[in-house]
Amino acid sequence: MGKLTLTTFLTLDGVMQAPGGPDEDRSGGFDYGGWLVPFADEGMGEFVTEVFGRTEGFLLGRRTYEIFASYWPEHDDPADPVAGALNRLPKYVASTTLKEPAWGPATVLDGEHLQSEIVRVKDAMEGELQVHGSGRLAQWLLARDLVDELNLLVFPVFLGAGRRLFPTGGLPTAFELTGSRTTSAGTAIHTYRPKGRAAFGSFGD
DSSP states (O other): OOEEEEEEEEOTTOBOSOOSOTTSOOGGGOOOTTTTGGGOOHHHHHHHHHHHTTEEEEEEEHHHHHHHHHHGGGGOOTTSHHHHHHHHSOEEEEOSSOOSOSSSSEEEEOSTTHHHHHHHHHHTOSSEEEEESOHHHHHHHHHTTOOSEEEEEEOSOOOSOSOBSSOTTOOOEEEEEEEEEEOTTOOEEEEEEEEEEOOOOOTTO
16 A cells, blocks of 8 residues: 655745746745755755655655646656656546646546545555645645654744645644654755644643
8 A cells, every 4th residue: 555745845934836947836925936946955956856756656746747747758767756757657547627737647636535546546656655845735735644754854044924834724733753854955854654633732731
């Protein structure tokens, strides 16, 4: 049985929007795209390579699928673990509007049974069903306790604007830290597994 993992690039204030380039995602008037680029280093690359080495398929939101589809086919290298995996492994796109995905192999998961479809796909795998980016989908998965492991790469920059991974109103959830490292550029990489609902107490008790 596989597991569903979520890997996300974040600023110090939790923004995940458009890490890779100015025009990646300007929705909402976002002008700070490409904030990750000054901090990309060997340590980040090593971790990302490790993550992609464990994948058996990808679960993506429509916007992220389209961003990836406009880039990775033009930068294909079967020997590159990221490009090789993205261009060749199955991609599952959660969307009600995408009808004919051109970048394959791809399957659109669409409908009222999305949760059960995702679980079915994951359970048929031995490795990881990986989510990268896909902000709205990530929030939807977290709200339903569908994420088995969470990789957060936190970069030393504060933006003050942009779409965040953890929205107000999310379920209070506790996590167990299973891995941690810091890159030379100051990026803190943490791997978490959910432990259930958050607990609360008082130091006065």
